[in-house]
Amino acid sequence: MLLIALTGLPMGGGKGGSDFDPKGKSDGEVLRFCQSFMTELSRYLGADTDVPAGDIGVGGREVGFLFGQWKRLTSLHTGVLTGKGLLWGGSNIRPEATGYGLVYIVDIALKHHKDTIKGKRVAISGKGNVAEFAAEKVLQLGGIVVSLSDSDGMICGGRKWIQLEQFTEVRKIEARRGRIKEYLKFSKTAKYYENDRPWKHVKCDIALPSATQNEINKSEAEALVKNGCKYVAEGANMPSDPEAIAVFKSGCKFFIPAKASNAGGVAVSGLEMSQNSQRTQWTREEVDNKLHGIMQNIFNNISSTADDLGKAGDYQLGANAAGFKKVADAMFEQGMVL
């Protein structure tokens, strides 16, 4: 499957996709697919209407192919796609933004709960864009990554099975869309479970589901909580099903829903568009600082909204209510409702 995110202005969200399976396809086949796809999609796009970005199965290579076809069709070099290459209008930190942003908000929430990520065991699913950079940031902040996965299976280990030095090997596997199982060659202590997900196999303090929709059900959530998981934040869109969320909300110290915790990616896509409009490129440090500030604001917003509603710490309620209020207020002010 190829999925692309469609971000309207001001930064709304939508998704479009196809049933083309890029696994095992040559660059030429992916190129021809992306060109055909853009030929049809192009009539609906514009920097002030819909702006596509990467998502499941769509990374830098695909955004490049899509942008090339857009330019060929329109003769425009605008910020109409985000996640572009750094040489031709992309933003520093966009590839990292969703994963880094996820870990930043967890770190911020942990501090709010008088705790720290340092030394915490973190279970992550996926090994794609979001998972990869979430894992890197966890390791940079002194946490322990206890699992990764792909659609064929999951890999896990104790304290030493993966560290920052070996992490480049995971990067290389992902870059050529290889299988996470291949990492077994680099670690004597890693264990691989075919056709399985991490949740019933690992002991962790924090879970960051970062692969796909509906990847944690009730019994998996119960197993996580039973094995010590105290904090959950969603990297993927809607990875926990409603029953799993109920388990997390009653059994964990916090649950942060995707609409808040994975917003770093779309936020830096917004920053990419701002840089394109200004014909400039900010440094990695500048973008990273802005990303951190954005995740801090999101946390403050969902936390204070939950407090105002008398449900301190219910970040799902806080995120839903804050989002709803923003849209509702805009509708009133624009005369759509009176």
Ligand SMILES: NC(=O)C1=CN([C@@H]2O[C@H](COP(=O)(O)OP(=O)(O)OC[C@H]3O[C@@H](n4cnc5c(N)ncnc54)[C@H](OP(=O)(O)O)[C@@H]3O)[C@@H](O)[C@H]2O)C=CC1
């Ligand atoms: N990229 C971004 O900036 C953002 C992404 N998201 C969301 O995060 C999630 C991951 O996206 P992203 O990392 O970009 O995508 P990628 O395609 O880079 O990675 C997806 C990962 O999930 C695995 N996966 C896909 N389908 C399944 C499945 N059915 N069961 C188990 N594993 C699966 C893939 O394994 P395999 O290699 O075997 O296919 C891969 O490891 C999605 O929900 C996406 O919508 C949200 C915000 C921003």
Ligand SMILES: O=C(O)CCC(=O)C(=O)O
């Ligand atoms: O970068 C974007 O515009 C969208 C990122 C994304 O896939 C999402 O937020 O779900």
